[in-house]
Amino acid sequence: MNKEVTIYDIAEQLNISASTVSRALNDHPAINEKTKKKINQTASELGYRSNLFAKNLRAKSTMTLGVMVPKLDSYFLATVLAGMEKEANQSGYNLLIAQSLDSPKKEIANAKTMFNSRVDGLLVSTLLSIEEIGHFEPFLRKGIPILFFDRVLDVKKIPKIVIDNFQAGYDATAHLIEQGCKKIFHFTGDLGWNVYRDRYHGYLKALADANVSYNEDMLFVTNLSLEASSEVSQQIAELDDKPDGFFVTNDTCAASLMVSLKKEGIRVPGDIAIIGFNDDPITRIVEPRLSTVHYPGEEMGELAARSLISHLKGDSNVQLTNTIVLSHELIPRGSTTRFKEV
Known part of the structure; x- marks a missing residue:
């Protein structure tokens, strides 16, 4: 392993003091430009690396x-x-x-x-x-x-x-209700996390304010993976009484769910309207384009x-x-x- 080059090595090479080398490397005004240039060139040739960590520690x-x-x-x-x-x-x-x-x-x-x-x-x-x-x-x-x-x-x-994740969840759900949805399912992540918990509560409040019914079978709590999207899609396809709206708290899962449902012959938004969350680029690539909530x-x-x-x-x-x-x-x-x- 090669030895780390120090200011003392540069000083010895140029036959000057280490303090002069240090000042030059730190662009001190007391050192003339010709000397600075020579010292910096030698430092570069020798492979000297400034120890910024130690320097910053001295500055606390x-x-x-x-x-x-x-x-x-x-x-x-x-x-x-x-x-x-x-x-x-x-x-x-x-x-x-x-x-x-x-x-x-x-x-x-x-x-x-x-x-x-x-x-x-x-x-x-x-x-x-x-x-x-x-x-x-x-x-x-x-x-x-x-x-x-x-x-x-x-x-x-x-x-x-x-x-305001509560209001964002409320707005997404209210939008589905405004589009005529009467049975809106929710596909989300761990409700122990504030982002998903608050969006879920916003979803519930929007349903309650519009007198739209809710039961726990309408809630899918997953790890928000593509595999989870596929599993949810299969469960929906097997239902006799399917939802007509879906609020998904992740654009990737929402897009994946939409594609999977369409493969099952379910029309989006004709049979099930879907809204995601985050405004990821995928929302503008899938067909139809995915409704979402922009997260700045x-x-x-x-x-x-x-x-x-x-x-x-x-x-x-x-x-x-x-x-x-x-x-x-x-x-x-x-x-x-x-x-x-x-």
Whole structure:
């Protein structure tokens, strides 16, 4: 293994002091441009790498934000991370990203890794569906700011950025009712998570307000996988009394369900109107185009990173804010519009 090149190696090569090398590499005004150029050229030739981690530690900052998410395989989270990356880069911060892969044990391990990596702040979309923050306590004791986004825990001392999932669920269901649907099924994920729980409650309220009946057989709680979509489709195809509407809290599953039902000879939206959630690109590819609820992922990522960085710079105190609610938007398309596609 090759020895790491240090400023002392550069100094010895050029027969100058290590302090002069250090100042030149840090663009100190006391070193003339000719000397800086020579030192930087030699550093490059020798393969010198600046130890930014040690440098930042001396400044009591690593200029790194930790980001913890359940999975990285969704379009929504990709847009969130794009927003975070944009804001972080503009302020000179890097992102350290970890996914829990649907494992509470791994989320806890990821939190420990983030803490040991000395991140300046933590952005979290949690996998856990319980109000358990033991693995975040070291950050809170150390004064390292945490901000929850999307999937959040109801912890007062940690601020959150979300959309109004209850209202979004209500709006999606109300849209189906407005299209004449009388028997609306709901296909969702783990109701222990705030996003699915709140959308489910919005769905129930919209049904109740319109005096549309509901029973537990109309609810499908799954892992929102393509396999789950196929299984739900088969169950629907076998029903004598089929639904005429479906609110699915994931665009990929909604699109998959639509395709599977059409293979069974079920017309969309003629027999069953379907609305998804997130406004993924797939909504504009399938035929008919999929109605959905737009979730402002990139805006959420930008705001989350901007808020945390502003706090770290001392320009604001993110901990004075309990919850920031972003706007969603209902987007009706051909999968629900029974008269004319919008």
